[in-house]
Amino acid sequence: MSRQSIWLRPVPESGLGRPAEWSREQITAAAMAIADAEGLSAVTMRRIAAALGTGAASLYRHVSTRDDLVDLMIDRALGDLDPPMETGDWRADVVAVHLARLQYLRRRPWVLDGILARPAIGPNAVQMIEDTLRLLTPHSASGSTKMEAITVLAGLLYTIAQHERPRDGVGDQESLAAQMAVLQTAVCDGTHPHLAAAFEQPAPHVAESPDERLSRILALVLDGLLPEP
Amino acid sequence: MSRQSIWLRPVPESGLGRPAEWSREQITAAAMAIADAEGLSAVTMRRIAAALGTGAASLYRHVSTRDDLVDLMIDRALGDLDPPMETGDWRADVVAVHLARLQYLRRRPWVLDGILARPAIGPNAVQMIEDTLRLLTPHSASGSTKMEAITVLAGLLYTIAQHERPRDGVGDQESLAAQMAVLQTAVCDGTHPHLAAAFEQPAPHVAESPDERLSRILALVLDGLLPEP
């Protein structure tokens, strides 16, 4: 039932009774190992239990639901992300932090899957917000405006990360090409003139790397949300 | 297996053999009715089949997988969205179109669930891109820059829609409050000074309605991505 977020009801830690053989952290680590190897959909209660050498029902002594476990995995994964060096230019630093997050999401695609499926906020997510707020200190905008900007930038990050990846379905790598094929079909049938024109025009950013792309877009959006004073 | 998007392999329509008793459209409509009433997770092959008065296996003659069906549902839902009147001011019109889309997502939350789970592009999604491109005609930016802006605006829309809703889990309406509780806990424990400061400061947009909020943010981001010439 999980009436509230798992972060609000910490481990009992009573000391009485039979001592636990595993901890939340060990279970989470085992689940993350499976996710790293085979993606989030392979993270099954039975699989985790098997990796720990036990039965599936045992996990429910430490985690009340599978979704709780995903929350734990995501937050722990966010904690593994260490931010880049700061230069002192806060605009560049904000962009750099988000670029580092994108690179991390590329390395652990299942984290993005989890965030999209369960947008819950854990301690490490709070820490990330705190860090970004600290970077934004020089700007004169109000706190809630900054929070708004942080939300938008994070959403933008997820959007781009989702757009630039092959696709989550393991065997379905060419579905990005399939998306393009759908678009091409629409372009060629003559009923979408603006789309066709957009595809024929020369693109100004053709030689751009994915990292440069994100940095440029992030800088533009950041300028819109928190303009120079 | 579904080697490519369902939009690229249309209905066989051979004319030979026993005639079909249902069409993709009827199946999709039945599925959408269930989703409207009980959410996307209630859309089960057996439920759809029961609504149609048949067995689950029959559906696989018209749809190769459940995910295909979700794609069909989403695209058909996008087709039900009619754009608002145009004023001639393209910036205001772009904002108004996206606001109408947000309002539609509020009315049919399962569409957002589907988009986040399966970001596939169907004919109606292509039409939406075409429409937005047409609105952007007055601007001098290149086609690919406009496509980029459209992608970002759509992602922003989904981000805000997801943030402003209770939560998808039917019985878990208070999880937004739970999110806030996690944040409050972090604010109170003293280890997040910038977060605490952001919460104490007076917010400039307190009296704002959700619609005004989206419009304001959209306008800001749009200014950043496609600035005045």
Place this chain on the structure above:
DNA sequence: TAGCGTTTGCGTACGCTGTTCGCAAGTAGC
């Protein structure tokens, strides 16, 4: 040492899911 309260480990089972298989049923052309 024995008993007790309390907690964990976990085999088993339930209901549910998406999907496959094989065969019966129905239609068009020869």
Place this chain on the structure above:
DNA sequence: GCTACTTGCGAACAGCGTACGCAAACGCTA
């Protein structure tokens, strides 16, 4: 009527998250 072909669908399979109930293991108290 026969053949080619397609659809309808009951039954079954493998897998899932989760609940239940009891055995096992610990600290405490008598």
